[in-house]
Amino acid sequence: MGNRGSPAATPVLGSNGDRTVVVLGAGVAGLSAAYELQRLGVPVEVLEGTRRLGGRIYTFHFGDSPDAPFAELGAMRIPAGHSNTLRYIAELGLADELRSFHSLLADKNAFLRTAETYVRMHDAARQLIGELREGLSHDGYHPETLMFGAWLTLVVDAIAPPGQRHDLRRDLRTRLLDHVERLNLAPFVRDNGSAFDLHGVFAAHPALREACGGPLRGFLDDILLETSTELFRLRGGMDQLVRRLARRIQSPIRRHHEVIGLESRPDEVLVHLRVAGQHVVRRCAQVLCTLPFPVLRGMPLDGFGDDKLDVIHQVQYVPATKVALHCREAFWQREGINGGASSSGGRVRQTYYPPIDGDPAHGAVLLASYSVGEDAELLGRMSAAARYAAVLADLAPMHPQLLRPGMVLNARSLAWGQLPWSGGGCSVQWGLDPAVADEQRRRAQEPEGRIYFAGEHCSSRPAWIDGAIESAFDAVSRMVMRMPAGLADPEPDPVHADVPDVLPVYAKVPG
Numbered sequence: 001m002g003n004r005g006s007p008a009a010t011p012v013l014g015s016n017g018d019r020t021v022v023v024l025g026a027g028v029a030g031l032s033a034a035y036e037l038q039r040l041g042v043p044v045e046v047l048e049g050t051r052r053l054g055g056r057i058y059t060f061h062f063g064d065s066p067d068a069p070f071a072e073l074g075a076m077r078i079p080a081g082h083s084n085t086l087r088y089i090a091e092l093g094l095a096d097e098l099r100s101f102h103s104l105l106a107d108k109n110a111f112l113r114t115a116e117t118y119v120r121m122h123d124a125a126r127q128l129i130g131e132l133r134e135g136l137s138h139d140g141y142h143p144e145t146l147m148f149g150a151w152l153t154l155v156v157d158a159i160a161p162p163g164q165r166h167d168l169r170r171d172l173r174t175r176l177l178d179h180v181e182r183l184n185l186a187p188f189v190r191d192n193g194s195a196f197d198l199h200g201v202f203a204a205h206p207a208l209r210e211a212c213g214g215p216l217r218g219f220l221d222d223i224l225l226e227t228s229t230e231l232f233r234l235r236g237g238m239d240q241l242v243r244r245l246a247r248r249i250q251s252p253i254r255r256h257h258e259v260i261g262l263e264s265r266p267d268e269v270l271v272h273l274r275v276a277g278q279h280v281v282r283r284c285a286q287v288l289c290t291l292p293f294p295v296l297r298g299m300p301l302d303g304f305g306d307d308k309l310d311v312i313h314q315v316q317y318v319p320a321t322k323v324a325l326h327c328r329e330a331f332w333q334r335e336g337i338n339g340g341a342s343s344s345g346g347r348v349r350q351t352y353y354p355p356i357d358g359d360p361a362h363g364a365v366l367l368a369s370y371s372v373g374e375d376a377e378l379l380g381r382m383s384a385a386a387r388y389a390a391v392l393a394d395l396a397p398m399h400p401q402l403l404r405p406g407m408v409l410n411a412r413s414l415a416w417g418q419l420p421w422s423g424g425g426c427s428v429q430w431g432l433d434p435a436v437a438d439e440q441r442r443r444a445q446e447p448e449g450r451i452y453f454a455g456e457h458c459s460s461r462p463a464w465i466d467g468a469i470e471s472a473f474d475a476v477s478r479m480v481m482r483m484p485a486g487l488a489d490p491e492p493d494p495v496h497a498d499v500p501d502v503l504p505v506y507a508k509v510p511g
């Protein structure tokens, strides 16, 4: 194993006869896989490099009290169609904690940063249409066409990285508005022309996606999903999903076991680990690896075929950065903002106003900034102190209360692109032709000898919890199919065969 020391010189754990499946990584993919394998009676063990379970599901609590406010530094919402996630939530007894998640566009009093100033969302239409017109070659479009262009610009500007923002402006000018001009969009105008049902338009006219350029088209579904009205959150924090899952796993979950190399051999896998400063080697019959590919890129992978190495290096990841401020009070409520998000522009991009689940006496959390791509990289490269200062400077004109002495009690940020345990926010398939993306996913999932792969990057829903769970189900099915008779319960569908149909529960979610 390169310069990490030969296996012979280091302690080797595990024996030839041991059939335990060793799962690498205790994010939601690793924990789901361990849970499903255990359900099938397969001996399993989870190795996690950090002290914390959950990976990119990370609820940070500002204080030890159960009522302390918290920030979702990773995943924060669950789309209504994400049935794997919702099934687990029901199965783990968390359905009562589901609440509606209010996204961008949900609160008309939230802000939109324009080229020169800030306006409230309810005043955004005029401003956005004015700015859109400036870049057009003629002024003959229907008002509804311009509303469409304005609203699409709003959501893409708030969420997408600079490349996509640029692509959208080009697409609008060159083809999208001409395409839309032929449609009857009057039914989608809302609130006397101050709002527009963008989601309704794309649902009614699916061919519209084709009129968007490649990169934007790849990102559009995520943008529409992220701004949908059919999103949920978990009252009390998303990490409950992880904690409940971990509690159901009776097999060992070993923290502080950092994988530093893998050796794929014909009849075994050697997992090289750093444990308490020591290099140890775990001999395994089968391994399920859920480590994000940027993590694998940084370690020796002996015995891996060229195709597997290629795909490990090819899958694209985008950085994501979140900055949360623990405030003395939810001052924004006094300005009429009761949730949702602002499109804050600048380095901040999006600002969310999460509800207070605990005791308001402990203060409230403002998710001051959520950015992806180059914007996230820019903030991510700063020191934590410089990052807070940059976000405060950008937000203060919109929320001057932030500068009041004693208003900001604490801050926490996480730049996922800089974190060695993920090496990126999420995997993306932006700009890839759907057939190429499918093929890349197939290659990402493909086992390497006795090493199987799971994680959001191996799924049909990359960058979502649902994809991570889906990938775990797929990997477990593959493993079980190849296991010797008698090792796993020969249930044909290993996944949730015994779970009743729980989905109607979600129709009753409180706001």
Ligand SMILES: Cc1cc2nc3c(=O)[nH]c(=O)nc-3n(C[C@H](O)[C@H](O)[C@H](O)COP(=O)(O)OP(=O)(O)OC[C@H]3O[C@@H](n4cnc5c(N)ncnc54)[C@H](O)[C@@H]3O)c2cc1C
Binding pocket: 024, 025, 026, 027, 028, 029, 030, 047, 048, 049, 050, 052, 053, 054, 055, 056, 057, 073, 074, 075, 076, 077, 078, 257, 258, 259, 260, 290, 291, 292, 295, 320, 321, 322, 416, 420, 421, 422, 424, 425, 426, 454, 455, 456, 457, 462, 463, 464, 465, 466, 467, 468
């Ligand atoms: C900022 C942000 C916002 C998001 N928002 C949402 C959202 O609202 N809704 C949604 O559904 N999804 C969201 N996602 C995506 C979602 O969080 C991920 O898709 C999902 O959590 C990934 O799970 P995973 O198990 O595949 O990977 P991870 O959670 O990354 O798990 C991998 C695990 O491996 C461990 N590990 C890494 N390296 C090593 C090593 N060398 N040795 C041992 N262990 C190691 C890590 O510590 C981690 O625990 C968001 C992600 C980010 C970053």
